[in-house]
Amino acid sequence: MAKIESKKRTVKYINCIDKVKNLTVNELQALKKVCNIYSFRANDYYLNLIDWNNPNDPIKRIIIPNLSEIDDNGQLDACNEKAITVAPGVQHKYKHTALLLCNETCGGVCRYCFRKRLFMDNNSEVAVDTTIGIQYIKNHPEITNVLLTGGDPLLLSTERLENIIKELHKIERVKIIRIGTKMTSFNPMRITEDDALLRTLRKYSTPEKRIYIMTHFDHPKELTEEAINAIQALNDAGVTLCNQCPILKGVNDDSNILAELYNELAVNGCTPYYAFQCRPTAGNKPYAVPITRAYFLFEESKKYASGTAIRAKYVMSHASGKIEIIGVDDKHIYLKYHRAQNTDLIGKVFVYKRDDNAYWLDDLLPHKINFV
Ligand code: SF4
Numbered sequence: 348m349a350k351i352e353s354k355k356r357t358v359k360y361i362n363c364i365d366k367v368k369n370l371t372v373n374e375l376q377a378l379k380k381v382c383n384i385y386s387f388r389a390n391d392y393y394l395n396l397i398d399w400n401n402p403n404d405p406i407k408r409i410i411i412p413n414l415s416e417i418d419d420n421g422q423l424d425a426c427n428e429k430a431i432t433v434a435p436g437v438q439h440k441y442k443h444t445a446l447l448l449c450n451e452t453c454g455g456v457c458r459y460c461f462r463k464r465l466f467m468d469n470n471s472e473v474a475v476d477t478t479i480g481i482q483y484i485k486n487h488p489e490i491t492n493v494l495l496t497g498g499d500p501l502l503l504s505t506e507r508l509e510n511i512i513k514e515l516h517k518i519e520r521v522k523i524i525r526i527g528t529k530m531t532s533f534n535p536m537r538i539t540e541d542d543a544l545l546r547t548l549r550k551y552s553t554p555e556k557r558i559y560i561m562t563h564f565d566h567p568k569e570l571t572e573e574a575i576n577a578i579q580a581l582n583d584a585g586v587t588l589c590n591q592c593p594i595l596k597g598v599n600d601d602s603n604i605l606a607e608l609y610n611e612l613a614v615n616g617c618t619p620y621y622a623f624q625c626r627p628t629a630g631n632k633p634y635a636v637p638i639t640r641a642y643f644l645f646e647e648s649k650k651y652a653s654g655t656a657i658r659a660k661y662v663m664s665h666a667s668g669k670i671e672i673i674g675v676d677d678k679h680i681y682l683k684y685h686r687a688q689n690t691d692l693i694g695k696v697f698v699y700k701r702d703d704n705a706y707w708l709d710d711l712l713p714h715k716i717n718f719v
Contacts, residue, residue: 358537484518566608
């Protein structure tokens with residue numbers, strides 16, 4: 348395995364907005380109101396990516412709270428994940444896939460997080476002890492792939508993460524283990540400076556059973572030298588890398604930015620996989636882009652990106668399933684179920700009257716026209 352040379356450094360995490368040096372006293376006072384509702388967390392590496400002279404800096408949009416978050420009174424569990432929680436820390440929605448929510452912390456808190464409820468007091472949807480979750484998977488012969496998520500599994504100690512992977516690896520039919528992480532953006536040194544982690548990934552990502560790392564890069568600014576080293580180290584460790592991110596107002600709602608992100612990811616060996624419609628979770632409205640606008644900018648981005656870079660699908664992770672936005676014309680929006688709990692829906696196309704103010708399937712439902 349090629350050893351990545353990068354300077355050792357300690358990343359300092361902060362959970363209190365007061366510790367962000369570049370905000371004015373007035374800004375801090377105002378933003379504390381947001382932080383009293385939705386958690387704040389960041390670290391010095393990620394905050395150092397912000398250009399504080401640019402009021403529209405995309406990294407700032409991702410990590411620094413925005414006052415208008417408190418005006419949005421959407422639901423905390425907008426996709427009703429509670430309904431598919433079948434055991435402590437286990438979500439089972441699609442027949443062959445189980446999610447293990449094994450950590451309730453992330454390297455930062457993205458302001459548009461769809462699971463921000465996990466970071467709040469009195470939430471018990473995560474199970475750091477995965478014993479019951481793994482037993483559930485053993486008891487369900489239809490499960491062939493498992494997504495480790497949370498929170499961020501790469502914030503667990505390597506020993507703990509290895510124990511989970513080892514147990515899953517023992518289940519013959521579980522062929523794919525995915526790890527959802529934003530540590531490649533928030534703290535890539537977590538990967539490049541931990542040989543034990545890279546050895547673990549190499550050991551368990553085999554031709555018979557593959558480990559996928561699902562990265563979460565939102566903007567090309569996150570693809571620093573450190574981040575690219577982390578992608579390289581993961582590739583060298585034999586895992587498969589895919590990127591998924593939402594289309595976010597003020598971050599990547601620009602076809603040139605998206606194309607740049609996708610091109611850079613593809614060149615570095617991380618396949619663009621899903622572009623998500625921002626979920627209507629409480630506090631997320633300031634970051635959401637209407638469906639038609641997101642569709643057109645996503646399609647436009649393909650004009651500036653190579654074929655390998657534009658393999659992503661633009662989808663909505665709705666409570667009923669994963670829905671691809673496949674077309675918009677003068678009068679209509681065309682959607683297709685890519686995945687669904689009710690498997691009869693998979694591949695079905697639905698047509699809705701075009702509404703340029705719609706942000707979610709529920710906004711379109713009154714305008715449903717027909718099956719194709
Ligand atoms: S990395 Fe994912 S789970 Fe963590 S805060 Fe960001 S959106 Fe939420």
